Amino acid sequence: MAQYQLIALTNPVPGREEEFNRWYQEQHIPDLLAVPGFVSGQRYELTDATGNGNPGWSSLAVYELECDDPDALMAEVRSRLGTAAMQRSDALEPHTFT
Numbered sequence: 438m439a440q441y442q443l444i445a446l447t448n449p450v451p452g453r454e455e456e457f458n459r460w461y462q463e464q465h466i467p468d469l470l471a472v473p474g475f476v477s478g479q480r481y482e483l484t485d486a487t488g489n490g491n492p493g494w495s496s497l498a499v500y501e502l503e504c505d506d507p508d509a510l511m512a513e514v515r516s517r518l519g520t521a522a523m524q525r526s527d528a529l530e531p532h533t534f535t
Contacts, residue, residue, distance in 0.1 A: 441502040446494040448530040457528040468523040474504035
């Protein structure tokens with residue numbers, strides 16, 4: 438099986454950082470690790486250590502994946518999002534990708 442890394446950048450809703458952090462650590466990471474193919478996950482808080490301005494994101498998560506088809510694995514994750522198997526948090530700031 439091939440190995441991959443998934444990187445996720447997120448922000449909490451302002452003023453709800455504690456709730457967001459609790460959900461991410463206690464709910465979201467365990468939910469992802471319950472999906473076959475997710476091997477491990479580690480979360481980091483980002484800072485502006487370079488002094489070049491706001492990094493834009495406050496949280497970085499890196500997941501290790503082992504699977505033959507990462508697109509199929511992410512399709513499985515998307516099928517679980519918003520269900521009892523993978524509840525969303527309204528403390529997660531919505532974002533769009535272009």
